[in-house]
């Protein structure tokens with residue numbers, strides 16, 4: 001059995017289980033800070049972790065982090081920011097003005113201090129800072145790619161001294177790229193066929209009935 | 213659990229790039245399903261004793277929840293805060309977001325209440341992709357026929373037809389909201405969307421974003437909902453009961469605000485239930501791929517108010533859940549691996565099924581291997597091997613390019629996916645049945661709409677990969693639009709939980725206990741007791757809740 005502290009409570013756990021599992025197996029209540037419970041995609045289970053004998057405190061996802069002897073864990077509250085960046089994609093008319101749009105909506109983004117707080121906070125090891133800077137330079141495709149695997153845990157937002165909200169900036173850029181530029185030929189053709197009435201459903205086709 | 217062949221021994225029979233033989237087998241598909249699928253066999257179903265589906269079959273563990281007493285009584289909500297809105301959407305997955313966005317788009321005031329946080333759902337976990345018939349070798353008609361056939365011709369043709377015809381428009385809607393899709397050759401304007409072929413379909417019809425389509429979809433939908441001016445999001449507010457008026461209409465819901473530890477009554481002209489699936493009930497003691505909140509709450513609430521259900525004895529067990537290491541048990545290995553050609557091997561080093569058969573068939577075959585002693589035992593877990601290393605050797609780079617999530621997963625399992633196969637076992641994945649709805653998501657209860665996994669009827673008794681994501685969005689949009697329209701909606705004069713009293717009488721008459729309560733809200737191991745948490749009298753002896761809540 002391993003011994004660790006979660007939320008100030010001493011918890012015993014078998015090796016090889018995640019922090020979340022250790023906590024519920026120890027009989028504690030767990031109805032917050034959990035979502036996908038292991039897939040590491042919902043970004044709910046944000047924790048600060050300090051390993052035994054180390055000074056450094058790291059951020060992590062509790063469902064993806066295995067318990068270790070002497071580990072100390074504290075959950076980070078989900079918070080709603082007082083101010084946020086609002087926009088309506090439909091209002092982004094002239095895509096030549098997209099650089100301005102980005103800095104209008106995220107006025108702090110050009111003030112990045114290059115402190116790499118976001119990079120250190122990111123449990124997915126994304127190059128968050130680079131993504132922010134690419135977005136400000138207008139390198140939209142590249143910037144959006146940086147945030148491909150972002151789970152919106154908001155840890156980078158918590159870490160950013162300039163309140164840039166890097167993950168939301170990243171998502172904004174992704175949404176602009178997709179909504180403004182993605183015009184797939186095969187989809188457009190099929191939409192036209194459906195709208196013209198060329199594609200209909202035959203309920204009585206042989207394949208629509210169970211085999212005799 | 214039956215014995216299996218020890219892992220070390222099985223491993224000696226496995227070789228990367230080996231050409232394993234197929235075990236001779238003359239059982240028909242029908243026999244295989246009948247003998248081994250958890251939906252079949254003696255203990256697979258009971259007859260419901262109360263409610264509109266009285267006398268009809270239901271999975272026994274689910275039946276216990278459907279036939280339980282309400283969590284609250286009149287006294288518990290006396291004096292509770294009251295709010296009104298036009299449309300109340302319950303559930304913050306893809307179905308709920310689609311309904312909320314369309315309802316708000318029609319000008320309705322919307323409250324979206326969700327148990328965990330907005331987005332914490334099965335939707336964000338989806339990997340494989342979404343179906344839409346856009347290929348030149350494909351058509352909505354083919355999609356229609358494939359869906360009906362996969363569902364063993366038990367789906368509703370009307371519902372399926374609407375869904376497949378709307379497929380392309382749903383994809384356009386997602387792109388407009390800012391969702392990306394994989395492309396054939398990476399050119400944004402005028403390129404083609406990449407299509408993959410799902411098991412059981414006649415054409416390549418899966419559209420995806422890498423192998424985390426649900427993540428890409430959900431982060432876009434969540435942001436859109438969050439920023440929509442007409443939608444209020446109530447995180448951590450679980451629906452514990454629906455409200456009814458004197459005519460039996462649905463008139464809103466009782467929510468439990470977990471932050472304030474208090475009940476809130478929301479009166480609404482229409483309610484859209486989009487609470488998703490039942491995996492976390494761990495039916496038949498199976499592990500599950502589902503998110504933490506998938507406890508069939510919507511089914512329980514809708515049934516108690518009189519909504520008719522269907523196919524309550526039909527579930528999908530995904531063939532390839534992780535069996536080892538134990539802490540990841542139940543986590544999903546996407547069907548993409550088998551579609552790409554990964555093979556399944558038993559403890560004797562043999563293949564035992566065509567891996568591209570429908571999910572129910574493959575899952576049954578794995579259960580048979582394990583029950584007949586040809587499974588593989590490791591640290592108390594039982595399973596069969598999924599051979600990814602050979603797939604990688606035959607298609608160098610496939611893990612890095614196409615199966616990104618599989619590679620991540622292998623890393624989490626502590627194995628090198630190019631050298632070591634996964635140990636897999638079926639995992640409870642999807643609820644095929646649910647509330648009966650019309651094409652607008654309307655149930656038989658006026659004012660109550662359902663969308664998404666909480667509904668039944670589209671997938672019959674087996675669902676094709678990629679059809680759930682299409683279903684939740686197309687039905688979610690329709691339900692949202694209809695709920696927002698004022699068609700015949702007369703605001704209720706009095707809204708309460710009168711239907712609960714009738715329900716309690718019915719339970720008593722059927723000899724069922726009143727102390728079993730539902731919905732569950734969280735799995736047992738969450739150690740959550742609403743009565744104790746809310747400081748209600750009857751729970752006074754229950755554990756006082758501490759921990760993370």
Ligand SMILES: Cc1cc2nc3c(=O)[nH]c(=O)nc-3n(C[C@H](O)[C@H](O)[C@H](O)COP(=O)(O)OP(=O)(O)OC[C@H]3O[C@@H](n4cnc5c(N)ncnc54)[C@H](O)[C@@H]3O)c2cc1C
Nearest residue numbers: 303304305307327333334335340341451488664665678681
């Ligand atoms: C691991 C995994 C992979 C999958 N892969 C695919 C795929 O590739 N393609 C595909 O088509 N389908 C896939 N599916 C199935 C598909 O993702 C789901 O069927 C679909 O997303 C369900 O959407 P939904 O909106 O109905 O429910 P969910 O997305 O599950 O949302 C339900 C919401 O309701 C909330 N809720 C529950 N109870 C209450 C309550 N009492 N009060 C308030 N809120 C409540 C939950 O918190 C959640 O927010 C997959 C499923 C899983 C689990």
Ligand code: SF4
Nearest residue numbers: 122150153154156167
């Ligand atoms: S970029 Fe930010 S929100 Fe995204 S995963 Fe990293 S820390 Fe979390």
Ligand code: SF4
Nearest residue numbers: 112113115116118160
């Ligand atoms: S934390 Fe903020 S300021 Fe620091 S590097 Fe990241 S984006 Fe820039």
Ligand code: FES
Nearest residue numbers: 036037040043063
């Ligand atoms: S519970 Fe979803 S990321 Fe940890």
